[in-house]
Amino acid sequence: MSDYDVIVIGGGIGGTGVGALLAYRGLKVLLLEKNSFIGGRCSSYKKDGFTVSSYIHAFSSSDKGALGEILRKIKMPDEIDWVQQSSALLNFKGIEFNLPISSDINKVLEIAKRMPIPQNELEKLLKLNMDMLSLSSKKVHALDELDLKSWLSQHTDNSFVHAMTAFLSAASFVIPYYEASTGEYIRILQNMVAAGQGGYPRGDCITIPQAYCKGIEKYGGAIKLNTEVKRIIIENDRVSGVELLDGKKINSKIVISNVNIKNTVFDLVGQEFFENKYTKYLKDLKYSWSAIVLKIALKKKVTEHTAFIYFPTDNPVEYFQQLERRKIPDEFFLWVVVPSNIDPNLAPHGKQLICCGTPLPYSKHEDWSPWVEQCYTTLINLMPEIPKHQLWQDIVTPSDIERVLGEEGAVIGIAQTIDQVGKNRPSIKSPLPGLYFVGAEAGGWGIGTELAAQSALECAKIVLKDLKT
Ligand SMILES: Cc1cc2nc3c(=O)[nH]c(=O)nc-3n(C[C@H](O)[C@H](O)[C@H](O)COP(=O)(O)OP(=O)(O)OC[C@H]3O[C@@H](n4cnc5c(N)ncnc54)[C@H](O)[C@@H]3O)c2cc1C
Structure with a gap:
């Protein structure tokens, strides 16, 4: 007999979202997350009174899009307090x-x-x-x-x-x-x-997966942090549960993986359970680019902006090709978010937090220091007051993202290239009975977190339909 109706591996937006949707529909859900925190790429941490996004985030359709739709579906529409942005x-x-x-x-x-x-x-x-x-x-x-x-x-x-x-x-x-x-x-x-309107969740981006976790628990599901899944157990050509790092086995006829789709198939299941055509297709899937992110704490406000995109050139082809040739540009394209101007509680009174990021192709052995320096220089040219008031700076490089999340440090997950969207996006339902994928890896559409949330909505629908039949 199964311990759970559904095991969700991974507590990113996709995993927590689908967990909440299925728990609401009465299924007994267990979510397992290897880290000590929830949210995966969409998480936040505290430092010296600042609440800092692990990476950098903005949400183009706030509660109106897929992120809010999950909460509306589980009858917790006001669980996130969105600060609306023009x-x-x-x-x-x-x-x-x-x-x-x-x-x-x-x-x-x-x-x-x-x-x-x-x-x-x-x-x-x-x-x-x-x-x-x-x-x-x-x-x-x-x-x-x-x-x-x-x-x-x-x-x-x-x-x-x-x-x-x-x-x-x-x-x-x-x-x-x-x-x-x-x-x-x-x-x-x-x-x-x-x-x-776009928006930003009061309390920073971690409040989104936290809201979904609240939903999982409210509707009888369970969440275990610091719990890494070592393998997905297959019996009689179908999923029968998972084995944890400590050797413990948990039964479930349905396993939804929020883990990188390639790792799920090649490491957690084993490619021998899939046809060669499918494993070849997966191997060829491309990830999105990675990024450098700077998070700068200031003892004094230096800008009234909440967020903006800085584009330094009108020759984008040359710009991106230069990055692909691993040449550092004179100025970086920057995506700047000032979370404490959106939600003042994210910084101590009178202080300011500025985050900025720039997309870069992943490269395994790159020394990222000169790239980071140039990124900082571009930001300082835009806001010359920063160095005078800077308390500290947290830096994220592609190697850091790769170390925590794998996938060549991908910002999004599986890239939204012409051959990997719409009907060509990896399917949520795997060829192996009982195994499904969720997150910015399979199904869905939209920007980052919204792509993952849309995938969760689609995944819940597919699982419920399959259970009916
Ligand atoms: C620098 C950066 C900037 C971004 N900016 C934006 C933005 O402005 N707007 C936006 O919408 N999106 C943005 N994104 C993208 C967005 O955060 C991601 O696309 C989205 O959060 C991915 O969600 P996911 O559901 O695919 O899960 P992920 O976040 O990939 O989470 C997967 C989870 O699975 C867990 N896991 C992995 N293996 C195991 C295992 N074996 N056992 C248990 N657990 C496991 C991981 O620890 C992780 O928590 C950004 C991302 C980055 C890195």
């Missing part, structure tokens, strides 16, 4: 403007006036914006296998529009826009416009 701020060499994506043409016109675009290009941009936002889901999916650069080039060759799109896409998918899927890009923009 649309994304972009900074191109000192020119600041909001993201010119809206269903209100006058609003887009107003924003577009500030941008260095000639009048005839502006008209094209407006038309593109409106066409894109009104595309049906079917038509958007038809663009899944077209890369964003090629699609954009069909509409404009304006270098500023290309740069803006490329860097926004890089902030969302953490891959160059010549690899990113157009369909996925349009889906996230449509989603942002439908949500109307």
Whole structure:
């Protein structure tokens, strides 16, 4: 007899989300997390009175998107207190403007006036914006296998529009826009416009997986931290439970893995249980790029901004290709978030926390110090007051992310390239009966955490349907 109806391995957004959804539906759920903390990539820690995101986060559709949908489905809609934020701020060499994506043409016109675009290009941009936002889901999916650069080039060759799109896409998918899927890009923009606002969870990003864990426990499930799964047990060609690092076995006919899909199949199960065609397909899957993240604590506020994207060049192709050739650029593209300006409780009174990140391709033996230095220099050029008031700085390099989360330090998980989204995204249901995948690894769509949350919604649906039949 099974100890549990469902075992979830891993307590990232996908794992905690699907655990909560299934516990709410009456299944006996056990979630096992190897770390001493919940949240995986979406976690936070305390230091000297600051609450610091383990990495750096912003949430494009806050409670309106998949992250909120999980809580609405489990009847805990207000479990996260979202601080709403207006649309994304972009900074191109000192020119600041909001993201010119809206269903209100006058609003887009107003924003577009500030941008260095000639009048005839502006008209094209407006038309593109409106066409894109009104595309049906079917038509958007038809663009899944077209890369964003090629699609954009069909509409404009304006270098500023290309740069803006490329860097926004890089902030969302953490891959160059010549690899990113157009369909996925349009889906996230449509989603942002439908949500109307982004947001940040009061208490920092860890409150999201914590809210889902509360749901798991409220509906009778259990969560064990510091509990690493060593292997998934297979009996009679189907899943029958898991074995922990200490040798303990726990039975369950359903195992949902929030662990990296390749590790799940090759390390936790064993490739002998799968057909060669499937294991070859998995081996070829590509991860998103990694990142450098700087988290800087200041004894005094130096900026009123809450978040912005800084793009230093109007030649994104050259920029990304330079990174691929492992050449450090003069200035980095930066994604800057000031969490304490969004939620003042994240820093002691009068102090400030600034986080910034830049996407980079992973490289195993790289010395990241000069990259970090240049990233810091780019930030200081934008906010020269930082060094004077700096208390300390926590640095995350691709090697650090790789050490904690594997997957070549991937920011997102399985990359949203043209061949890995929509119908080509790895399937949530594995070929092995009883084994499912969840998180930014299989199913879903959207930006990072929302991709993982969407995967959780889809995974719960599939598991419940399979249980019925
Ligand atoms: C630098 C950085 C910046 C980011 N910025 C953003 C952003 O601005 N907006 C956004 O939406 N997203 C952002 N993301 C991406 C987002 O955080 C991730 O895509 C998302 O959180 C992935 O969730 P997941 O469900 O796939 O699980 P993961 O976070 O990958 O969690 C998997 C969990 O499984 C656990 N685990 C692994 N192996 C085992 C085992 N054998 N036994 C038990 N447990 C195990 C791990 O410890 C981990 O907790 C960022 C990520 C990074 C790194």
